[in-house]
Amino acid sequence: MNCYLLLRFMLGIPLLWPCLGATENSQTKKVKQPVRSHLRVKRGWVWNQFFVPEEMNTTSHHIGQLRSDLDNGNNSFQYKLLGAGAGSTFIIDERTGDIYAIQKLDREERSLYILRAQVIDIATGRAVEPESEFVIKVSDINDNEPKFLDEPYEAIVPEMSPEGTLVIQVTASDADDPSSGNNARLLYSLLQGQPYFSVEPTTVIRISSKMDRELQDEYWVIIQAKDMIGQPGALSGTTSVLIKLSDVNDNKPIFKESLYRLTVSESAPTGTSIGTIMAYDNDIGENAEMDYSIEEDDSQTFDIITNHETQEGIVILKKKVDFEHQNHYGIRAKVKNHHVPEQLMKYHTEASTTFIKIQVEDVDEPPLFLLPYYVFEVFEETPQGSFVGVVSATDPDNRKSPIRYSITRSKVFNINDNGTITTSNSLDREISAWYNLSITATEKYNIEQISSIPLYVQVLNINDHAPEFSQYYETYVCENAGSGQVIQTISAVDRDESIEEHHFYFNLSVEDTNNSSFTIIDNQDNTAVILTNRTGFNLQEEPVFYISILIADNGIPSLTSTNTLTIHVCDCGDSGSTQTCQYQELVLSMGFKTEVIIAILICIMIIFGFIFLTLGLKQRRKQILFPEKSEDFRENIFQYDDEGGGEEDTEAFDIAELRSSTIMRERKTRKTTSAEIRSLYRQSLQVGPDSAIFRKFILEKLEEANTDPCAPPFDSLQTYAFEGTGSLAGSLSSLESAVSDQDESYDYLNELGPRFKRLACMFGSAVQSNN
Numbered sequence: 070m071n072c073y074l075l076l077r078f079m080l081g082i083p084l085l086w087p088c089l090g091a092t093e094n095s096q097t098k099k100v101k102q103p104v105r106s107h108l109r110v111k112r113g114w115v116w117n118q119f120f121v122p123e124e125m126n127t128t129s130h131h132i133g134q135l136r137s138d139l140d141n142g143n144n145s146f147q148y149k150l151l152g153a154g155a156g157s158t159f160i161i162d163e164r165t166g167d168i169y170a171i172q173k174l175d176r177e178e179r180s181l182y183i184l185r186a187q188v189i190d191i192a193t194g195r196a197v198e199p200e201s202e203f204v205i206k207v208s209d210i211n212d213n214e215p216k217f218l219d220e221p222y223e224a225i226v227p228e229m230s231p232e233g234t235l236v237i238q239v240t241a242s243d244a245d246d247p248s249s250g251n252n253a254r255l256l257y258s259l260l261q262g263q264p265y266f267s268v269e270p271t272t273v274i275r276i277s278s279k280m281d282r283e284l285q286d287e288y289w290v291i292i293q294a295k296d297m298i299g300q301p302g303a304l305s306g307t308t309s310v311l312i313k314l315s316d317v318n319d320n321k322p323i324f325k326e327s328l329y330r331l332t333v334s335e336s337a338p339t340g341t342s343i344g345t346i347m348a349y350d351n352d353i354g355e356n357a358e359m360d361y362s363i364e365e366d367d368s369q370t371f372d373i374i375t376n377h378e379t380q381e382g383i384v385i386l387k388k389k390v391d392f393e394h395q396n397h398y399g400i401r402a403k404v405k406n407h408h409v410p411e412q413l414m415k416y417h418t419e420a421s422t423t424f425i426k427i428q429v430e431d432v433d434e435p436p437l438f439l440l441p442y443y444v445f446e447v448f449e450e451t452p453q454g455s456f457v458g459v460v461s462a463t464d465p466d467n468r469k470s471p472i473r474y475s476i477t478r479s480k481v482f483n484i485n486d487n488g489t490i491t492t493s494n495s496l497d498r499e500i501s502a503w504y505n506l507s508i509t510a511t512e513k514y515n516i517e518q519i520s521s522i523p524l525y526v527q528v529l530n531i532n533d534h535a536p537e538f539s540q541y542y543e544t545y546v547c548e549n550a551g552s553g554q555v556i557q558t559i560s561a562v563d564r565d566e567s568i569e570e571h572h573f574y575f576n577l578s579v580e581d582t583n584n585s586s587f588t589i590i591d592n593q594d595n596t597a598v599i600l601t602n603r604t605g606f607n608l609q610e611e612p613v614f615y616i617s618i619l620i621a622d623n624g625i626p627s628l629t630s631t632n633t634l635t636i637h638v639c640d641c642g643d644s645g646s647t648q649t650c651q652y653q654e655l656v657l658s659m660g661f662k663t664e665v666i667i668a669i670l671i672c673i674m675i676i677f678g679f680i681f682l683t684l685g686l687k688q689r690r691k692q693i694l695f696p697e698k699s700e701d702f703r704e705n706i707f708q709y710d711d712e713g714g715g716e717e718d719t720e721a722f723d724i725a726e727l728r729s730s731t732i733m734r735e736r737k738t739r740k741t742t743s744a745e746i747r748s749l750y751r752q753s754l755q756v757g758p759d760s761a762i763f764r765k766f767i768l769e770k771l772e773e774a775n776t777d778p779c780a781p782p783f784d785s786l787q788t789y790a791f792e793g794t795g796s797l798a799g800s801l802s803s804l805e806s807a808v809s810d811q812d813e814s815y816d817y818l819n820e821l822g823p824r825f826k827r828l829a830c831m832f833g834s835a836v837q838s839n840n
Contacts, residue, residue: 132168133168135161135186136166139197140188145192147191148161149186149188151186153182158174158182168205176210176246180209182205184203185203186201208249209252211245211296211297211303213245214243217241217307218241218242222309222311223311223313224236224237224312226312226315230276232276233275236273236275239310241294245296250297251296256270256303257272258299262289264277266312272292280314281319283352288314294307316354316356317356317413318409318413318416320352320356321405321417321420322348322359322421325349327424328426329424329425330425331344331425333430334430334432335392335430338386338389338438339386341386342383342384343386346382348361348421359380360404360407361374361375363402364402364403369388372384372385373402396431397426398427398429399425400425401423402422434464436464436470436511436519437463437464437520438520439460439463440522442522442524444526445457445525445526445527446527448496450497453495458526459487459489470514471486471513471514472486472512473510474509476507477507477509479506482504498528498531499534502527502566503527505525509521532627532628533565534563534628536571536621537630538562540560542559543637544599544636545636545650546601546638546639547606547639548608549641550601550605550606552602554600556599557599557634557636558598559618559634560595561573571623573595573620573621574622575597575619577617585602586614587601597618599634613635614636616634617633617634618632818832
């Protein structure tokens with residue numbers, strides 16, 4: 070029954086059953102209960118809604134009373150309050166049923182409380198009436214000021230806009246109940262911004278009068294919003310609006326100088342900048358962009374171009390000037406804006422002008438090029454001596470001196486006396502696409518008259534580089550890989566410059582297409598994928614595959630390259646991933662590098678050890694061969710006193726010859742060995758043993774050897790002058806020999822008998838080794 074009554078109230082149907090015992094503060098009335106057949110009269114208890122004023126500041130505020138029609142006032146019933154807010158926000162007197170609010174209520178936080186009430190008989194502890202719901206509504210008071218939630222506000226409006234132009238709309242909000250009187254009804258007003266702006270009740274800001282940006286470019290407007298339609302006691306909020314004026318082209322450019330004086334040399338080439346002029350415009354941005362032009366120039370000698378970055382007018386030489394022909398000129402220039410809307414043409418009816426006086430200076434003019442600079446194009450890979458372009462310069466003076474041309478700082482181009490530029494080396498665009506050079510022209514009659522201009526040569530591309538892999542690919546495939554599995558994505562690069570965007574085509578070679586275990590799919594985006602063309606691979610039988618991939622470009626003519634992709638078969642194990650093989654390959658490569666470094670170090674150590682050993686052996690050999698190096702070799706005399714036996718030795722030497730005075734011997738041609746031996750043999754038969762004479766002979770020979778620098782050997786004297794009788798050969802001494810051993814044949818030693826057999830072998834082998 071109670072729920073039925075509450076639903077009817079929420080739908081706006083008047084209630085017939087007000088709460089019994091409710092006070093006037095609860096905004097309910099106690100009425101007599103009519104008799105209805107479907108209502109429980111004696112045991113029924115009903116109540117209405119309670120309206121509670123918002124913002125109650127008292128500790129305990131009485132809201133209303135709940136009372137059962139069975140309550141006879143003997144305090145036998147106990148009232149209980151249940152639901153959200155019961156006990157914390159609202160409490161009930163268990164004996165009387167009076168309800169109190171113990172906390173401050175805020176409608177903006179919560180405007181409706183739905184509670185439940187229960188009546189229990191104290192004696193039995195049982196509910197007297199079924200549990201029922203009731204509603205407590207919090208009524209609104211004006212406790213919230215209007216707020217502008219979209220701050221900060223900023224608007225831009227063109228300057229000189231007409232009155233009534235919409236600027237911006239600002240809106241404030243009020244948290245109070247809009248259905249409760251005028252608490253949320255707002256009124257807007259302008260606190261700052263008159264007389265240029267006005268605000269409407271719909272919060273729209275409009276322009277009240279025209280404004281000029283050049284006088285003031287921004288304005289601050291303060292808007293106030295009041296609730297309760299601005300009535301006494303209303304709350305208010307304010308916000309600031311920044312209104313900026315955008316520029317319109319309402320000002321024309323004006324020259325501040327009415328006369329400009331400029332000078333130009335008669336040697337200046339056409340296109341030379343003579344000077345600058347400048348006008349001023351109070352507008353900004355594109356509204357201040359200007360165009361300068363010549364208004365009066367009968368000679369058609371000069372022109373004015375506009376520097377759009379600095380908004381200056383550059384006076385340039387349009388035609389060659391000659392001091393002897395005309396030494397001064399007068400022109401008039403004008404300026405106007407570049408962008409002028411049709412509706413603003415009234416501000417630009419008459420353009421500003423200025424007068425320019427130009428004085429021509431007389432100079433000894435250097436050669437004059439026909440153009441201020443030259444730009445040529447040449448294809449790469451052209452043969453040496455190919456034509457590039459022609460430059461031309463002339464002597465402006467009356468003598469018309471011939472001109473010589475040169476190119477500075479270039480080993481790639483040549484220029485002849487006619488100004489023809491040719492290539493001196495082959496060009497490669499991939500190395501250098503542009504050449505910034507300088508052409509110099511010199512008068513032959515006066516080499517101090519020199520002119521230089523820039524020369525730009527662009528090397529045009531030809532398709533001379535075939536595409537290739539963009540990187541080195543380490544590709545692996547698992548032994549258990551299935552057919553159609555993607556194992557690698559490849560891409561290509563081309564060093565050529567393409568007019569269109571590079572596009573590459575990937576294909577397998579004919580052999581790999583027919584027999585390959587792999588296939589390729591072109592992705593049509595300069596990449597391709599490599600896929601397996603069969604199921605299963607064997608690491609032992611075929612550990613590595615080499616497939617040839619053809620890559621073609623879209624150049625004219627198209628070039629194709631063959632690139633080899635190495636694919637390693639990998640034992641992926643249970644993981645089925647090739648990352649394990651990549652890791653092993655990395656470890657092996659690092660280990661291989663370490664072994665190579667160690668081997669190189671060992672080789673270096675062996676080489677140094679061999680060098681040191683060789684040097685040590687050489688030093689030791691020198692010490693063994695020359696043990697007497699520090700001694701005087703001239704004191705080493707080897708005596709051979711074997712005199713032989715018998716009286717026959719006295720006939721071997723002519724004693725008178727031995728006793729003859731010693732003289733310094735001269736270098737003479739050595740006799741033949743056989744004849745000399747026979748002569749010495751005959752002499753030995755005439756000489757007998759005489760130690761004193763022999764000693765004297767030895768001393769004389771020693772002195773002779775010491776004083777003769779050409780007598781071999783230089784450091785010792787070995788004499789075999791006396792050998793005794795019975796010798797088949799004469800003396801073997803070489804003291805008187807001046808012929809090199811290399812020029813002599815020792816074959817005669819074989820004819821001297823068995824005693825000289827070993828000597829013949831030694832000398833014969835020595836001669837052969839020397840030869």
